[in-house]
Amino acid sequence: MKIRADxxxxxxxxxxxxxxxxDVIKRACELGLKExxxxxxxxxxxxxxxxRQDYWKIKAEIDLLKPKYPQIQILLGLESNILGTEGEIDLDDEMRxxxxxxxxxxxxxxxxxxDFGFHLVNFMSRFSKHFYQKAVEQNTSAVVNAMKRNEIHMITHPGAKGPIDIHRVAQAAAETGTMLEINNSHGHLTVDEIKVAKTYGVKFVVCSDxxxxxxxxxxxxxxKRAVEAGLTVENIYNAESE
Ligand SMILES: [Zn+2]
Ligand SMILES: [Zn+2]
Known part of the structure; x- marks a missing residue:
């Protein structure tokens, strides 16, 4: 299995x-990525x-480079921040x-x-069972509501920066058609989390970050984690057979 896009x-x-x-585009072209x-x-x-104002500079830079690299599709993306239990993200309408x-x-x-205690609860979750449970609650609500109220292609590293309930996240991902990332730079999704998410019919994306x-x-x-969890190219949006 290999990827055709990142x-x-x-x-x-x-x-x-x-x-x-x-340099990012050049490297992606060297690797033969299509998108x-x-x-x-x-x-x-x-x-x-x-x-925020740099977002239009990034777009201008990409637009200028597109004709020079016709062999690859270059998308302007954003890794927006999920900002609280109600699922607010920092991608406003003009940026969208x-x-x-x-x-x-x-x-x-x-x-x-x-939700000013949000980060603190995640920090404390490493030391106390009580806070761990609270962190799972708040993070799960945040991710689930983010998917429900925003049009999101992919949730990055679910569970890596704070614990989540993978069952509820996967169910909402499947319902909303949001994909979950298997991040190469962070340990999440783990093999076990992928196995659970697969049972809900989630589509996955494999990315480098x-x-x-x-x-x-x-x-x-x-x-490695995807294969160990039993995924095939059909389960992964950007994968293809070698
Ligand atoms: Zn990140
Ligand atoms: Zn990132």
């Missing part, structure tokens, strides 16, 4: 990445997020108009609108 990667517009967009989405972090994160591919994930340190050029399109860990 829908999760960052550029220098994210605070935690230095990749030039053209990529450049998915920088949403603006509601002071450390990693893009400046130009966005081709919407990822959403929870990140520690994002700028919450309410590359912050470095050499990691683009490289997903051995994801594929």
């Amino acid at each position: 829908y999760h990667m960052h550029s220098r517009y994210s605070g935690d990445c230095k990749n030039e967009i053209e 990529i989405a450049i998915t920088d972090h949403g603006p509601a994160h002071d450390g990693y997020g893009i400046k 108009e130009i966005c081709d591919w919407v990822n959403a994930g929870y990140h520690f340190g994002s700028r919450l609108k309410k 590359a912050h470095k050029i050499e990691k683009i399109g490289i997903v051995p860990e994801s594929i």
Whole structure:
């Protein structure tokens, strides 16, 4: 099994990445990928997020490069932040108009609108059973509501930055037609989580979450977990047989 596309990667517009967009595209072409989405972090994160006004700069840069690399489809994406139990994300209507591919994930340190204890509960969940249970509740509501109220292509690294109830997340993903990521850079979804999600008929996406050029399109860990969980190319949106 191999991938024909990668829908999760960052550029220098994210605070935690230095990749030039053209270098990202060049590398994807070298690997023979047919499609990529450049998915920088949403603006509601002071450390990693893009400046909101830069979103139009990213689009302009991509539009300028498209004719130079006709062998690949280049999508303007975003890894939006899930900002609380009601499922708010930091992709507003104006940004949505130009966005081709919407990822959403929870990140520690994002700028919450309410639910101000949200990050603290996730932090404390590592030390206490009581907080772990609370974290599962809040994170599951956040991800499920995000899928219900927004049009999202893919939930990034479900469960990696805070525990979730995979049954409820998978059920909502199947109902809303939202795909779940098997992230190569983070351990989630785990093999067991993939097995559960599969029983609900979820569609999966295998992605690199590359912050470095050499990691683009490289997903051995994801594929290993997918195969171990019994997935085939039919279950994975961007996979094909070798
Ligand atoms: Zn992420
Ligand atoms: Zn990412």
